[in-house]
Amino acid sequence: MMHKREWIYGWLFLSPALVFLFTFTHYPAVTTVISSFFSTPKGRRPAKFIGLENYQALIQDDVFWKVLLNNFWFALGTIPISIGLALLMALWVNSHLKGKTLSRVAFFAPTVLPLIAVANIWLFFYTPGFGLIDQFRSGLFGLPAINLLGNPDTVLAAMIVVAIWKEAGFFMIFYLAALQSVPPVLKEAADVEGASSFYYLRKVLLPLLMPTTLFVSINAVINSFRLVDHIFVMTEGGPDNASSLLLYYIYETAFKYWQSGYAATLTVVLLILLSILAIGQFFLFDRKIHYK
Amino acid sequence: MSANKIRLPTFDTVLNTFAMWFLAFMWALPLLYAIWTAFHPAAYETNFVWNAPLTLDNFKSAWAAAPFARYFFNTVLLVTMILVCQFVLCTLAAFAFARFEFPGRGILFTLVLLQLLVMPDILIVENYKTIRALDLVDTIVAIGLPYIASGFGIFLLRQTFMSVPKELDEAARVEGTSFLGILWKVYIPLAKPTYLAYGLVSVSHHWNNFLWPLIITNSVETRPVTVGLSVFSAIDAGLEWSVINAATLMTSGPLLIAFLLFQRQFVQSFMRAGIR
Structure with a gap:
């Protein structure tokens, strides 16, 4: 009898959250896949089943491949550098250096700012001829004005810098939490043994921080697919889609060109990519257990 | 553990301190810069002089616009x-x-x-x-x-x-x-x-x-x-x-x-x- 009652209460407490969770996460994930096999409804013409036509269009869509490649470079450019800097920041902030509190504020501040606001500030930095970067270049080195955001070769790098600036301080927090749980005995033992701080970092700290690094990496990868706000303000994906990312392309397809069928197909690609990452995460967490 | 001995900072510490300050400054720069331009007249957008007049006009115009x-x-x-x-x-x-x-x-x-x-x-x-x-x-x-x-x-x-x-x-x-x-x-x-x-x-x-x-x-x-x-x-x-x-x-x-x-x-x- 008691058990029956527990069941009912468990389900009762759970149901409000589940209703919303299913409506806005699981249901749309499933309908995305279904919609990808249908044409976009237009006016009085309802969506009709077209099989794999959307996927054929996808394979032949140069913009899709370009955006996917952009996303790959964006991830590759942001993830290692922001994680490396995050670790460095955490080590500094966790030490006894002068000015560490102020530095912590500086490192973490970008995390609480809206990306859209941040993009406005950086847009001004990058303004050709007038922005701070060009002022600096011409003032110190007499170099001519450059248009970093207007050039397809440099625009993605310019965006990567913004993303690193925004994210490193956030990742620092996870390292900081991990560092504070490292027993101080280890450092004392290393000192007694006469080990250099570099040796201690490489042989003791880094292995201990490995689970954190894995966790942060997964977060960083997901973020590299999710963070697109800055594109709206800085480039709108241009020039010639050189700075567009997958989620931004989905937005454009669905809400600028109103091709919701094709946008669903693009979303399926994004979901598949994330699922592959999820499986990766599962295996990484499996490895994490060995560290403990 | 001689607490009363004056401990000079090591080279390592000095280097790390300056590197940290440099990075912190780089990280704060965009924000500091936004604050500078927001509180000064447009003429001082890239003209960093200490006696530039402070103003709240930019906020007033933005609020009104x-x-x-x-x-x-x-x-x-x-x-x-x-x-x-x-x-x-x-x-x-x-x-x-x-x-x-x-x-x-x-x-x-x-x-x-x-x-x-x-x-x-x-x-x-x-x-x-x-x-x-x-x-x-x-x-x-x-x-x-x-x-x-x-x-x-x-x-x-x-x-x-x-x-x-x-x-x-x-x-x-x-x-x-x-x-x-x-x-x-x-x-x-x-x-x-x-x-x-x-x-x-x-x-x-x-x-x-x-x-x-x-x-x-x-x-x-x-x-x-x-x-x-x-x-x-x-x-x-x-x-x-x-x-x-x-x-x-x-x-x-x-x-x-x-x-x-x-x-x-x-x-x-x-x-x-x-x-x-």
Whole structure:
């Protein structure tokens, strides 16, 4: 009898959250896949089943491949550098250096700012001829004005810098939490043994921080697919889609060109990519257990 | 351990200190720069002299050029609504996962965790269809709905609730307290730090959110500040940078000031929310 009652209460407490969770996460994930096999409804013409036509269009869509490649470079450019800097920041902030509190504020501040606001500030930095970067270049080195955001070769790098600036301080927090749980005995033992701080970092700290690094990496990868706000303000994906990312392309397809069928197909690609990452995460967490 | 000996800083320490200061300065530069331009007349945008006159005109022009008061009202309403709903829904769900045995618990919890990966942020196309079917396009409620059942929140609270000693729970049950009473009197008070941590993370996340609100709103009455700011700075009316930067600071201002005042709590909250 008691058990029956527990069941009912468990389900009762759970149901409000589940209703919303299913409506806005699981249901749309499933309908995305279904919609990808249908044409976009237009006016009085309802969506009709077209099989794999959307996927054929996808394979032949140069913009899709370009955006996917952009996303790959964006991830590759942001993830290692922001994680490396995050670790460095955490080590500094966790030490006894002068000015560490102020530095912590500086490192973490970008995390609480809206990306859209941040993009406005950086847009001004990058303004050709007038922005701070060009002022600096011409003032110190007499170099001519450059248009970093207007050039397809440099625009993605310019965006990567913004993303690193925004994210490193956030990742620092996870390292900081991990560092504070490292027993101080280890450092004392290393000192007694006469080990250099570099040796201690490489042989003791880094292995201990490995689970954190894995966790942060997964977060960083997901973020590299999710963070697109800055594109709206800085480039709108241009020039010639050189700075567009997958989620931004989905937005454009669905809400600028109103091709919701094709946008669903693009979303399926994004979901598949994330699922592959999820499986990766599962295996990484499996490895994490060995560290403990 | 000779405490009274004067210890000169080693070369290593000096090097690290300067490197840290340099990086911190680089990190603060964009923000400091925005503050500089926002508080000085446009003529001093790139002219850094110490005696440049201070002014609040940029803020006045920005405030007058767009309905920011309304945008702020919308954002505050949105963030509060999301937070209250998240607290209620996630608390109940976390309690169910932490303290009840029922069929399907394992699989349902996996489905909850799935949201950490497949976030509503990504499912914009289908969620837009749902909101349209509910006839809620261009409402503040619609901005919040996809986020109020947060997988992250349920996970975080469940972890906290699981660490509550079973004896406290059983003692209350023996006294005949109802389940909701136990939740209210035993679990929630013990989870206060988690609520603070989750609250700060949630508020800053939804204050800053942009893509979904951009899609689902199209009028002044519903737009949050982030969308308002993008609409404002997109008008090609020869706006001064100093005015745009003033607007930029304004929209992030409340969060930034809260962060500077309570930066220790902020950092600790984000740390707490990040530890699994």
